[in-house]
Amino acid sequence: MKQIFTSLLSLTLSCCTVASVIHLPSAVANDTPPPQFTATDINHLLDLDTRLMQLTNGINLSHWFAQSSNYSDARLNSFITQTDLATIKSLGFNHVRLPVDPVLFLNQGNPSDLNAHYLQHLDRALNLILDNDLAVIVDLHPNSSFKERLAKDDGFVAQISQFWGSFAQHLSHFDPERLFLEVLNEPSFNWYLPENPVERWDWVQNQLIDSIRAYAPQHTILATGHDWNNIEGLLQLTPIADPNVIYSLHFYEPIVFTHQGTDWVHEHLSYIRNLPYGVDDDDCEQVLSQISLQKAVDLAYGYCQEEWDRDKIKARIATLAAWTQEHQVRVVATEFGASRFWVNPEDRFAWTQDVRSVLEEYNMGWTLWDYTGNFALAPKTDGTRLVDPQLVSALDLEPEQEVFQPPQSVPEPSAIAGLALMVILAKRKLNRV
Structure with missing residues (x-):
């Protein structure tokens, strides 16, 4: 699980067309020595x-x-x-x-x-x-x-x-x-x-x-x-x-906790909701029982075993x-x-x-x-x-x-x-x- 989340995916966002511009001094534009x-x-x-x-x-x-x-x-x-x-x-x-x-x-x-x-x-x-x-x-x-x-x-x-x-x-x-x-x-x-x-x-x-x-x-x-x-x-x-x-x-x-319910880091996190912070086996078991995707269950289970505090x-x-x-x-x-x-x-x-x-x-x-x-x-x-x-x-x-x-x-x-x-x-x- 840790290997899966060593990286966070950034959202790919729409770009705007750049139109009018402002001209800066020649020290920047013409590669002359900076101050x-x-x-x-x-x-x-x-x-x-x-x-x-x-x-x-x-x-x-x-x-x-x-x-x-x-x-x-x-x-x-x-x-x-x-x-x-x-x-x-x-x-x-x-x-x-x-x-x-x-x-x-x-x-x-x-x-x-x-x-x-x-x-x-x-x-x-x-x-x-x-x-x-x-x-x-x-x-x-x-x-x-x-x-x-x-x-x-x-x-x-x-x-x-x-x-x-x-x-x-x-x-x-x-x-x-x-x-x-x-x-x-x-x-x-x-x-x-x-x-x-x-x-x-x-x-x-x-x-x-x-x-x-x-x-x-x-x-x-x-x-x-x-x-x-x-x-x-x-x-x-x-x-x-x-x-x-x-x-x-x-x-x-832990990102499984902070980003639960979201889909931009990893789609499997979108299946996890109401996962508790801290050690609470009963709450974890209840959340696990409501997750419909096995890979998401595995992520949530791994998080619960780590016992973050x-x-x-x-x-x-x-x-x-x-x-x-x-x-x-x-x-x-x-x-x-x-x-x-x-x-x-x-x-x-x-x-x-x-x-x-x-x-x-x-x-x-x-x-x-x-x-x-x-x-x-x-x-x-x-x-x-x-x-x-x-x-x-x-x-x-x-x-x-x-x-x-x-x-x-x-x-x-x-x-x-x-x-x-x-x-x-x-x-x-x-x-x-």
Whole structure:
């Protein structure tokens, strides 16, 4: 079972046609030497721990600029609004992660030219986020075919390196203390390359980071491993030779539990529902008796035998914590969560609480997946997004007020810092005593 789920399948999403473009300076377009680091730039690198205080607790704004087949002006302007961002801030989050599909901005004929129309929408969104006193991770979040081309096509790697240079130059105008650049979401090179996926991704990621760093010398970059941002991929990664890089973890273990009832990771999971978290033989037997597909029964049975609990989660994350100590690097969990449709609310609460508390114990910031979608904190009910107070409790947030029913109708979605972080967590605990 573990071999089956060492990889997560990404959704293959519809691409939009790139039309109007904006021309960037010749330093990008004509391959002239990029700007060099200055003493001021190096001084910025010394403030990494302070920057990471912006990433202690956050949430993903999925299905806005990625994972959708509809990128109309009306939808981009209304999918996430001022009310949503004010709610997120009021709940106690200090940052968001914004998945962005590069296809919206990319002109493959000239990767240095970015789509001006979508850049305007992105700038509006970023300003809205920052104006609500939220930091933001800009996450390059392409579909599967894009990642497969990176895995297999050197020419495409060169194109996307050039694209990232232009994109980074555009984003470099935003405050480097509050805007972070994530190289690529879930590279999944092991899915496309049976041999040497680690070496290939190390090379590709360094190519992309070199381009980003050339045109955004002050911004912190988020890197990851060759597979799906999981622990094993990070453990096999050669750390980047750049002191202003942190590492992105996705934690969905055990995936048979977190993704039960879904079909995009593996079709057999869609047959499994209401599987409990923790050791409960009676509940497991009841769930097993209701599964109609034998292969799904086998998956669920294997999960029940593993007896997941907080100690097991802690043991998994401890291996990564040891890696961070060995290499003197930092990790942020930029995704974790469990499906809201087929996971019992009490089990979802317990798993979320355990993962969140273990991440904090190891001084790793976290970003919940997601605000609205299949794992949502604020699912849509009768045209209104309603915040789940139980999930807020599991996250141990400190809302500025009781914000559990934002009065807003919205379109339906298509789907750590070292010592400083320890001080903040300690203060939160003291405030509750």
